[in-house]
Amino acid sequence: MATPRLHPSLLLAAIGAAFAPASTLASGFMVQDQSASTLVNGHAGMAAALDASVAYTNPAAATRFDEAQWSVNVGGISLAADFADRGSLSAVGTPASGPARASADGAAPLLSLFYVRPLNDRVHLAFSMHTPFGLSTSYDEDWVGRYQVTTAELKTLALNPSLAFELNDDWSAAIGVSAVYAEATLESAVDFGSLCFAVVGVDGCAAAQILPQTRDGQVEIVADDWGFGANAALFGRVGERTQVGLAWRGRVALNHTGEARFHNPQLPGPFAALTQTVATQDGPVRAPLDLPASLTFGLDHGLTEATHLVADLSWTDWSTLQDIRIDYANGAAATVVDFSWEDTLKLGLGINHRLNDQWLLRTGLEFEESAVSDARRNPVVPDSRRVFAAIGARRTLSDRSSLDLGLGRLRFAPSDIDRALLGAG
Numbered sequence: 001m002a003t004p005r006l007h008p009s010l011l012l013a014a015i016g017a018a019f020a021p022a023s024t025l026a027s028g029f030m031v032q033d034q035s036a037s038t039l040v041n042g043h044a045g046m047a048a049a050l051d052a053s054v055a056y057t058n059p060a061a062a063t064r065f066d067e068a069q070w071s072v073n074v075g076g077i078s079l080a081a082d083f084a085d086r087g088s089l090s091a092v093g094t095p096a097s098g099p100a101r102a103s104a105d106g107a108a109p110l111l112s113l114f115y116v117r118p119l120n121d122r123v124h125l126a127f128s129m130h131t132p133f134g135l136s137t138s139y140d141e142d143w144v145g146r147y148q149v150t151t152a153e154l155k156t157l158a159l160n161p162s163l164a165f166e167l168n169d170d171w172s173a174a175i176g177v178s179a180v181y182a183e184a185t186l187e188s189a190v191d192f193g194s195l196c197f198a199v200v201g202v203d204g205c206a207a208a209q210i211l212p213q214t215r216d217g218q219v220e221i222v223a224d225d226w227g228f229g230a231n232a233a234l235f236g237r238v239g240e241r242t243q244v245g246l247a248w249r250g251r252v253a254l255n256h257t258g259e260a261r262f263h264n265p266q267l268p269g270p271f272a273a274l275t276q277t278v279a280t281q282d283g284p285v286r287a288p289l290d291l292p293a294s295l296t297f298g299l300d301h302g303l304t305e306a307t308h309l310v311a312d313l314s315w316t317d318w319s320t321l322q323d324i325r326i327d328y329a330n331g332a333a334a335t336v337v338d339f340s341w342e343d344t345l346k347l348g349l350g351i352n353h354r355l356n357d358q359w360l361l362r363t364g365l366e367f368e369e370s371a372v373s374d375a376r377r378n379p380v381v382p383d384s385r386r387v388f389a390a391i392g393a394r395r396t397l398s399d400r401s402s403l404d405l406g407l408g409r410l411r412f413a414p415s416d417i418d419r420a421l422l423g424a425g
Contacts (some may be wrong), residue, residue, distance in 0.1 A: 243300040278330040
């Protein structure tokens, strides 16, 4: 029998499906829960200027603080998704093996740090350290979509210094730069049985007991990079009871570099060549990824002296993510994974009510579009439209300290995944 030759595109397409950020809280894979102060208002409140978290939401509002302030936010996110199979197929068109139901769970702690201080009468410093994008999703190892993804994880850390300038008694502006570190770890199964059928032929592989979905391998891609972006903001008063804000965050270009690591099965005789091609051996990878730009308008209006309405309307440039391309240094053909995402709008509404000198009661709702159309949804980022509701309170401890507590629940709309991928079913 002739030595089998594996066409790289069959396997690389399966690998490429895993190289995408994990599902998370805002549209696409953006993380919004940076501050307990904004979480409880449906992630609104960038024009309220209540604490040092403005260093992230609207650094131009840093001019409203006459002395140095800092804020530390500790929290966490837990996600759960249930998958019900409706006739998934393997790479060779047979019913996909695995349980009819599966779950995808992700959890991560969050830590954010914000600091503002005056440098002189008209210039203020604002600094934030936060997690702008990421989270993780891990499916059951034997689920029917294991050849497209089993684990996807993206970790980011952003350091964002800004300078805020007081333009006059009512208006201020800010400019800043964001340095973002991103690390991605992604895993999927590789169906060497189906690959054998495609490359060698049904008769030879069946005789050797190398059947579809019976000789799985694993591939793990680990890659990281630093990227940089600019941001700008405005903050102002338009009446005795009304404040407004505008914040723009620029696109951050990343060029992830790392390594593809394979855990291949033991195949008999000449079939072992399937695991020894450039497409199935460890090697360096490179994959560019742009984190999207966003623009947010915020309003804080006093309904009464004790009760304020806050509202944020945000646009995110998710159409920048049309595909992800993975290049392999070993000469294997590049993989291009289609995303074709769309820009999104998000509306957050909140109410803050001052009960007394010690307690500020707070609640909020948020409504957000999905970056993914039904025709483009994939199991790596199973995004859909969502509604977020939150409640919380602020307890003033002294003239110089306070404590915020917030709890939010996010509900995704049920959605379908109908995605065929060469080599992965």
